[in-house]
Each structure stands twice: as structure tokens, then as C-alpha cells.
Amino acid sequence: MTVSRALRNPDKVSSKTLNKIKAVVDRLGYVPDPAASALAAGKTNVVGVIVPSVTNNVFSDVMRGIYEEAEGSKWQIQLGNSRYSPIEEENLVRTFLSQKPAGLILSGLDQSETTENLLRSADCRIVQIMECGPDPYDMMIGFSHVEASMAATRHLLEAGYRRPGYIAARLDPRSQRRLQGFQKVAEEAGVFSASRIVTTPRPSTVTLGGELVADLLSKAPETDAILCNNDDLALGALFECQRRGLRIPEEFGICGFNDLEMMAAANPSITSVRTFRLDMGREAMRWMSSALSGSEPDGPAIDLGYRVIPRQSTALGTRG
Amino acid sequence: MTVSRALRNPDKVSSKTLNKIKAVVDRLGYVPDPAASALAAGKTNVVGVIVPSVTNNVFSDVMRGIYEEAEGSKWQIQLGNSRYSPIEEENLVRTFLSQKPAGLILSGLDQSETTENLLRSADCRIVQIMECGPDPYDMMIGFSHVEASMAATRHLLEAGYRRPGYIAARLDPRSQRRLQGFQKVAEEAGVFSASRIVTTPRPSTVTLGGELVADLLSKAPETDAILCNNDDLALGALFECQRRGLRIPEEFGICGFNDLEMMAAANPSITSVRTFRLDMGREAMRWMSSALSGSEPDGPAIDLGYRVIPRQSTALGTRG
DNA sequence: AATCAAAATGATAGCGCTAACATTTGTCAA
DNA sequence: TTGACAAATGTTAGCGCTATCATTTTGATT
Numbered sequence: 001m002t003v004s005r006a007l008r009n010p011d012k013v014s015s016k017t018l019n020k021i022k023a024v025v026d027r028l029g030y031v032p033d034p035a036a037s038a039l040a041a042g043k044t045n046v047v048g049v050i051v052p053s054v055t056n057n058v059f060s061d062v063m064r065g066i067y068e069e070a071e072g073s074k075w076q077i078q079l080g081n082s083r084y085s086p087i088e089e090e091n092l093v094r095t096f097l098s099q100k101p102a103g104l105i106l107s108g109l110d111q112s113e114t115t116e117n118l119l120r121s122a123d124c125r126i127v128q129i130m131e132c133g134p135d136p137y138d139m140m141i142g143f144s145h146v147e148a149s150m151a152a153t154r155h156l157l158e159a160g161y162r163r164p165g166y167i168a169a170r171l172d173p174r175s176q177r178r179l180q181g182f183q184k185v186a187e188e189a190g191v192f193s194a195s196r197i198v199t200t201p202r203p204s205t206v207t208l209g210g211e212l213v214a215d216l217l218s219k220a221p222e223t224d225a226i227l228c229n230n231d232d233l234a235l236g237a238l239f240e241c242q243r244r245g246l247r248i249p250e251e252f253g254i255c256g257f258n259d260l261e262m263m264a265a266a267n268p269s270i271t272s273v274r275t276f277r278l279d280m281g282r283e284a285m286r287w288m289s290s291a292l293s294g295s296e297p298d299g300p301a302i303d304l305g306y307r308v309i310p311r312q313s314t315a316l317g318t319r320g
Numbered sequence: 321m322t323v324s325r326a327l328r329n330p331d332k333v334s335s336k337t338l339n340k341i342k343a344v345v346d347r348l349g350y351v352p353d354p355a356a357s358a359l360a361a362g363k364t365n366v367v368g369v370i371v372p373s374v375t376n377n378v379f380s381d382v383m384r385g386i387y388e389e390a391e392g393s394k395w396q397i398q399l400g401n402s403r404y405s406p407i408e409e410e411n412l413v414r415t416f417l418s419q420k421p422a423g424l425i426l427s428g429l430d431q432s433e434t435t436e437n438l439l440r441s442a443d444c445r446i447v448q449i450m451e452c453g454p455d456p457y458d459m460m461i462g463f464s465h466v467e468a469s470m471a472a473t474r475h476l477l478e479a480g481y482r483r484p485g486y487i488a489a490r491l492d493p494r495s496q497r498r499l500q501g502f503q504k505v506a507e508e509a510g511v512f513s514a515s516r517i518v519t520t521p522r523p524s525t526v527t528l529g530g531e532l533v534a535d536l537l538s539k540a541p542e543t544d545a546i547l548c549n550n551d552d553l554a555l556g557a558l559f560e561c562q563r564r565g566l567r568i569p570e571e572f573g574i575c576g577f578n579d580l581e582m583m584a585a586a587n588p589s590i591t592s593v594r595t596f597r598l599d600m601g602r603e604a605m606r607w608m609s610s611a612l613s614g615s616e617p618d619g620p621a622i623d624l625g626y627r628v629i630p631r632q633s634t635a636l637g638t639r640g
Numbered sequence: 641a642a643t644c645a646a647a648a649t650g651a652t653a654g655c656g657c658t659a660a661c662a663t664t665t666g667t668c669a670a
Numbered sequence: 671t672t673g674a675c676a677a678a679t680g681t682t683a684g685c686g687c688t689a690t691c692a693t694t695t696t697g698a699t700t
Contacts, residue, residue: 666677
């Protein structure tokens with residue numbers, strides 16, 4: 001028993017015995033069995049993380065933030081990949097909960113009803129990431145996708161573009177909201193046209209960005225700028241425009257979303273909406289840690305915001 | 321006991337009782353406690369995966385392959401991020417092994433001595449990925465980085481370039497071997513110059529690709545082509561060359577490594593060495609599954625190879 | 641030295657499952 | 671009907687920890 005204490009709570013044990021124990025542990029190469037510990041204590045040090053994709057740059061940044069912050073702490077990250085499917089998400093939540101995790105970090109607001117019930121009655125701390133919205137399960141860290149894309153659309157209009165389009169691949173709920181933001185601002189400015197929206201259920205790639213732009217230009221050749229649902233599409237769009245000899249930004253403006261590192265390096269550099277993915281991961285894990293160690297975070301939710309980063313690809317030079 | 325059997329091994333139980341049990345399980349919402357199971361059985365369904373980076377495109381493809389193949393099986397993936405550090409890798413191996421995993425998938429051949437000892441005496445199946453080499457712990461799936469970069473270098477020479485350079489960021493062991501391959505072929509062809517090699521310990525980004533090319537061109541302005549340690553650098557190099565007005569491929573050839581999807585979409589499209597990352601992940605997990613269910617794979621190791629994909633960025637048109 | 645509270649350590653039971661073996665039930669041939 | 675054997679089910683113990691409470695030790699105070 002004293003050994004158990006020494007290993008989990010060293011300051012509850014006198015330094016003399018502590019040293020003795022350490023020596024023996026070293027000599028024997030003893031490592032506690034987490035399964036036995038979990039069984040006896042009825043809880044684990046596992047923090048489950050559920051993301052819709054492990055390939056996507058956006059989520060890999062978030063994950064890196066989480067891993068960085070968990071590094072060196074007692075919390076053990078376990079990753080689940082829901083592949084954008086609410087059903088797989090539900091299964092993952094169930095699996096994770098059966099492990100009596102200390103906490104759960106998951107993306108978005110759009111869980112299935114069953115998942116929601118599971119989570120509301122779950123005996124662990126929960127951080128929702130990627131979005132801000134009402135009625136969090138517990139804690140929430142994200143930003144408003146609607147507002148972010150509204151700001152991007154306004155930027156296009158302020159830059160002087162008058163016939164903006166939108167391209168998007170696989171429309172997950174967050175992408176939907178970004179499209180809504182675009183539509184709202186475009187309508188308010190009287191420049192909205194449904195024919196300038198091109199989407200596909202296929203997952204987004206750079207190549208697809210080119211194809212979507214090609215589609216868009218054949219359907220609505222008057223289009224003078226696009227807001228892209230993400231940066232991969234934006235890069236593909238840039239390449240396609242260059243192949244067509246369209247001058248950017250003079251004849252055609254391009255704005256991405258997320259501001260991946262490559263956007264600044266492109267030629268011309270590409271305007272994008274910066275989102276704070278690494279910070280989101282870090283903050284989510286930091287909140288989780290402090291909640292688990294008893295100190296409640298300030299509020300139930302934090303909005304990390306966004307920032308439109310104007311670059312050459314929309315630098316038309318004329319104003320409204 | 322019959323319930324335990326019914327849940328793990330349904331065909332050891334009569335269909336009558338099985339149905340009864342299923343009904344009750346459903347009604348009660350019973351979910352087995354994995355910790356208790358692990359403790360009693362002395363083993364788990366966990367397959368630990370250790371990768372050096374979760375952000376890197378290369379590893380995220382591999383991970384996706386692993387997740388796809390594990391999907392629906394009883395094996396539970398647990399991911400560890402060693403962040404290119406042998407010490408963190410050692411800790412992860414220790415942590416994973418304390419969980420009595422069914423298997424371990426890890427990258428590369430360059431474990432620390434302690435890690436190697438841990439793994440050699442580990443009571444679980446092991447698949448090494450990313451590289452092929454001698455003396456596997458257990459199973460091995462990868463390709464030869466030396467040969468792949470040798471082929472890429474030969475491609476540059478055959479395309480007609482005569483003063484090839486090499487740029488690389490953070491030189492992990494696999495990158496080192498790629499550089500060696502370049503050097504070997506270049507030396508054999510009598511076109512090697514150490515001044516045309518530019519490296520940095522910083523992690524690679526698109527921006528960095530531009531900076532490295534700028535460095536290279538100021539140190540060795542005669543350079544007429546580069547082999548890039550990865551595709552991010554290649555893309556950055558392309559942009560930087562375009563900014564400088566260097567005509568590609570006529571004045572400067574660019575070859576990447578990995579053949580990320582965006583290489584084909586770029587303008588001009590970028591030559592790269594295709595590696596089979598998704599397949600590597602899938603095969604690794606497939607081998608793991610079959611090894612764990614008793615059917616041994618054919619051999620201890622498989623070489624997935626590579627393929628140079630010539631594109632516009634090296635299409636000089638002249639031949640050696 | 642005697643007293644007492646606080647700190648440190650120890651004893652016991654049990655977490656929920658499964659391995660191993662024991663027992664019961666079912667099936668078929670003689 | 672009986673015995674022999676396989677299939678199905680049941681019994682028991684214990685996996686390696688930790689919660690809880692009991693006991694001992696320590697150290698400060700009278």
C-alpha cells in the first residue's frame with residue numbers, strides 16, 4: 001500500500017521510505033499495471049480525443065496542440081477517428097466511455113441524439129473544440145465559422161470584387177456554416193448568385209480545387225473572385241487559374257480558409273482566414289488538465305476568433 | 321461465465337442462450353469493462369502505433385491506412401507521438417508495453433539500445449514501418465530510402481541536368497539516407513558538389529523550401545536542379561523560383577519526395593518520388609491482424625518500393 | 641516523562657472479468 | 671435403455687491494484 005501511495009502521491013510518504021521504494025522499483029524495473037489500477041480505482045488517466053479526420057491538416061494541428069500540452073502530464077491521450085460519420089462517432093464515444101476516461105475532447109456541435117445523451121450523462125469532463133455554440137456539454141473552445149466566412153466575404157467585397165463565388169468539397173457541418181456566412185454577406189450586398197456556388201461530396205484535395213474552379217468558370221464565367229472552403233482548394237484554384245492565364249488578383253481573386261502555412265509562401269501569396277488550430281488544441285488540453293485537477297476554468301466557453309490575412313491574391317487595389 | 325463467453329466467442333455458446341443474453345445485454349445497456357478484462361486475461365486488444373509526427377502528411381497517410389484497416393476489427397489503435405525523439409520513443413514503448421498490448425507498430429530502424437532491448441524481449445507482435453532493413457524485430461514493411469533517392473537523382477541526370485543540388489530540413493534518419501542516395505549517384509556521375517547541399521535542423525515547411533532554395537542559389541548559383549527531401553520543400557522551391565523568374569524546367573529542375581497529391585496539381589506539375597504510404601499503413605495493420613489471429617504472414621519483411629513520377633518540373637526535353 | 645494530534649504506514653476487501661477445471665445436458669450408436 | 675462422448679454451462683480462484691479504515695510512529699507541547 002505504501003508503495004502504491006509512493007508512486008501516485010509521493011508527498012504522502014516520508015522521504016526516507018520514498019527513496020527506499022524508488023531504489024527497489026529501479027532495481028526490479030517495476031512498472032504499475034494500468035489495467036489493475038483502472039479496475040481498482042474505477043477510473044483512468046485516459047483523455048479520449050475524437051476527430052473527424054487524421055489526414056486533414058486542420059485536425060493534425062489541433063492534435064499536435066493537444067499532444068504538446070499533454071506531454072509530461074499524467075494524462076494519456078487516446079485518439080479516435082470518426083471519419084466525418086456520426087455513427088462512427090457514437091461508437092467511439094461508447095468505446096471511450098467504457099474505458100472510464102478522465103476526459104473527452106471532441107469536435108463540433110453536431111452529435112447524434114444518442115451520442116448527446118451519452119455525453120450529457122457521462123461521468124467525465126468534456127471539451128468541445130472547433131466551434132462555439134450554445135449549450136455546451138461542459139467546456140467549449142472554438143470560433144464562429146459563420147462569422148469567419150462572413151468576414152472573408154466582406155474582405156472580397158471591400159477589395160472590389162463584385163461577382164464572388166464559393167467552392168467547397170465535402171460539406172461537413174462546419175463547412176455548411178461557412179457557406180451560410182458567405183451567402184448571408186453576399187445577399188446583403190446584393191451580389192449573391194447561386195450559380196456561383198460549386199460543391200461536391202468528395203473530400204477536398206488540391207486537384208479538386210482546380211476542378212471546382214474549372215466547373216465554376218464554365219457555369220458562371222462572370223465570377224471575379226472565390227472564397228474557398230479551405231486552403232487546399234484555394235491552392236488548387238490558384239494553379240488552375242494560372243494554367244488558364246487568369247491574372248490574379250487583377251482578373252480573379254482567391255481567398256482560402258484556415259491559413260495553412262503554405263498560403264504565405266505561394267506565388268502570389270494567398271489571402272486566407274487564419275484560425276488558431278494549434279492554440280485550440282493546446283487550450284482544450286489545458287482546460288481539461290485544470291478541470292481534472294480541480295481548478296475550474298473561467299467560463300464554460302471561449303471564442304478563439306479568427307483573422308482575415310489579406311495577401312496578394314486579393315490585392316485588387318481598388319476599394320468598393 | 322457463459323455471458324463472458326457469449327460476448328467474446330459467440331460460437332462457443334448455444335444460439336438459444338446467445339439470444340437470451342443478447343436481449344438482456346441490450347436491455348441493460350451492458351458494456352464490458354476493458355480494464356477488468358485486461359487484468360483477468362493478462363492482455364489487451366490494444367495495438368500501439370508510434371509515429372514521429374502527427375502533423376506530417378506522410379505519417380497522417382500511414383495512420384489513415386492503419387485506422388482504415390483496424391476499423392471494424394477488435395483491435396483498438398492507440399497512437400503515440402515520439403516527435404522525432406528517441407527518448408520520447410523509449411518512454412512511449414515503455415508505456416505501451418506496460419499496457420500489455422497485442423501489438424506494436426513503429427517507424428524506422430533507429431531505436432535506442434534500450435528501446436531495442438525492450439522490443440526484442442516484448443511479449444507482443446511488432447511491425448516496423450517506413451523502411452526496409454536487416455534484422456527486423458518481427459515484421460517489417462517499408463521501402464529503401466537510399467534506393468528511392470538514387471532513382472530520383474538518376475532521373476534528374478537523365479533529364480539532362482548536370483549540377484544538381486539537394487535541400488533538406490530536419491534530418492531524421494530516413495532523410496539522411498535519402499541524402500546519401502543522392503550523394504552516391506551524384507558522385508558516381510561526377511556531378512557532386514557539397515556546396516550544392518543545403519540543410520537545416522528546422523522542421524520542413526513550404527516557406528522553408530523557398531528559403532533553402534534562396535540559400536542554395538546564393539551559395540551555388542550554377543545549380544540547375546534540385547532534389548528536395550520532401551514535397552513541402554519542393555513546393556516552396558517552386559514558388560521561390562517563380563518569384564525569381566527562373567523558368568522551370570528549362571533553367572531549373574525540381575524533384576520532390578513522397579508524391580503528395582498536390583504535386584500533380586501544381587503549375588507546373590512537380591516531379592516526385594511516389595511512396596506508398598496508405599498501403600504501408602494498411603499492410604502493416606493487415607499483417608498485424610493476421611499475425612495476431614494465428615496465420616503468419618509470408619515473410620518477415622516486404623518492400624513496397626517507390627516510383628519516380630516524372631512531371632513538368634523536370635521535363636527538360638534533352639537527354640544525358 | 642506523559643499526552644495528544646498529525647503524519648506515516650499497514651491490513652483487508654473488492655474492483656469485473658477470465659483461465660482452468662468441474663459439472664450438466666444433449667446426441668448417437670450399440 | 672445404456673454408455674460414451676461432445677457440447678454447453680457452471681464454479682472457483684485470482685489477475686494487480688486502490689479505497690477505506692485501523693494501527694503505529696513521530697514530534698510538539700505540557
